[in-house]
Amino acid sequence: MKERCLWHDTSPEPPLELAMLQGDHRTDVLVIGGGITGLSTALHLAEAGVSVTLIEAGDVPSGASGRNVGLVNAGLWIPPDDILAVLGEEIGERANTILGGAPAVVFSLIERHGIACQATRTGTLHLAHNGKGEQELARRAEQLQRRGAPVELLEAAACREHVGTRRIRRALLDHRAGTLNPAAYTRGLARAAQAAGASLYTHSAATAVARARDDWRITTAHGSIQAQRLVLATNAYTEDRWNEVRRHFFVGHFYQVASRPLSGTAADEILPGRQGAWDTRMVLSSIRRDAEGRLILGSLGKGESKPAAFLRCWANRIQRHYFPRLGSIEWEYSWTGRIGFTPDHTLRLFELAPGVLGVSGYNGRGITTGTVVGKGFAQYLMTNEDDALPLPIRTPRPIRARALRSSGYESGFTLYHTGQCLRVLS
Incomplete structure (x- = not known):
């Protein structure tokens, strides 16, 4: 990798x-x-x-x-x-x-x-990973639709068709995006x-x-x-x-891991409309495919400071949770970028x-x-x-305790991902 x-x-x-x-x-x-x-x-x-x-x-x-x-x-x-x-x-x-x-x-x-x-201009998908997430998406959908935004809640079969997993029962599709x-x-x-x-x-x-x-x-x-x-x-x-x-x-980070290009029926079912997606987890996961068919997973945190084995373990955990039909896949790339956060x-x-x-x-x-x-x-x-x-x-007034905020966020992200790798968190 x-x-x-x-x-x-x-x-x-x-x-x-x-x-x-x-x-x-x-x-x-x-x-x-x-x-x-x-x-x-x-x-x-x-x-x-x-x-x-x-x-x-x-x-x-x-x-x-x-x-x-x-x-x-x-x-x-x-x-x-x-x-x-x-x-x-x-x-x-x-x-x-x-x-x-x-x-x-x-x-x-x-x-x-x-x-x-x-x-691509086929929209983006916000994925509800549990019941609380489903309620949150319904709240967002109501607020956006009230303002005339072209968004729709996908349920059950329609959701599975767009995302390619049985783990997600509700998703918010925003047709403005891509x-x-x-x-x-x-x-x-x-x-x-x-x-x-x-x-x-x-x-x-x-x-x-x-x-x-x-x-x-x-x-x-x-x-x-x-x-x-x-x-x-x-x-x-x-x-x-x-x-x-x-x-x-204050600085935050977001890392991503990309597979080798994938093909076959199981791969073709994942985001067939090539929408980008992210879920409602406390520490979210992003999911998308690139033009060559790679599966790209990401999450909040500083990937460059973690061993490749940790990133591979995390990526395997997310992939097998959402897309078990893929079986074992090979991860080809990993990289990290910074995010500018405000309170x-x-x-x-x-x-x-x-x-x-x-x-x-x-x-x-x-x-x-x-x-x-x-x-x-x-x-x-x-x-x-x-x-x-x-x-x-x-x-505006400057943000206080910026270094402390950054450190606290990163520690929380790492702890959450460790829990996912150890199967303490789904």
Whole structure:
């Protein structure tokens, strides 16, 4: 089992040959971070004729944008009514509406720019793993249908037909959603942004940011950029002490394990519509197939810190629980990505200083949320209007005890997975 990201190896979009920043430059807007949020910002600014430069510390992609499950999900992690309880009715419904339409924005960009990312638009499935989960899905379905969302509860035979297991008796199918290869989507956004006129540089980490009269001066190891406005699109991979985004999330992880390509009747029954899926467990499991027929399982936790034998044991346990007809299968890949968590499970949009925008806390919904936030940031930078963003731009209080929260989450995830491996938990 290779400790490599499957999506990078199987991306139909080839890597871009991007240079390192060298020398002194000037631009209207500098974007720091070459993931989905940063690239969406750069693309929409460049298409509007704004001078924009993007710098990335590694390759494109190197962070969560190329390492996630690849679910093109609508909405936030929590149900719509819970969003209103956290954000208030007006802002909450604004978030529900904009993020509910986010998959359509993603698929529109894919079509408009010809991004080869193995996209499917057949929905996603939320799976009830027990009776309590079934009640939770019914609650979500009612709230979404009340708002006109095209979702349906699948029961019994219809559920088995869509998922391919007798272990699940109820699933929530969201027709707005779909799947893609996230590394390919990110590379496609980079290609589109560059074609529109954005300047992109990789292996060019920002080492310092300082005021330069009315502008900002950003230095890297081999160059500098002077810009009127900054966008800090670093989210869960924010590490530099100068970057205040790091104070507005705490780090979590999500690991995945992928089999060799599968074929045959038993394999063909699993997610035949190629929907991506995740369950209602306390520590959820994600399930999907890729374009070559691999079974890909994932869960919350830091897989890269665990022995391969542990990951293999966990994957076998989940596979045999849901899909016993497959028999024994061989696992080919494992990889881990980071998640930016917030205590209330909602994102944060803020102006850290005059002309400096930041975002954090996608809570595992980075593909769609990052795309629409980038588009909204571009509009805000051009018009000073933030109505295209899911939330108004504010200056929230920093999150306390971030390291303790991260450690507590990871310990809980590991304990839960150990219980699954030991068959203490189903």
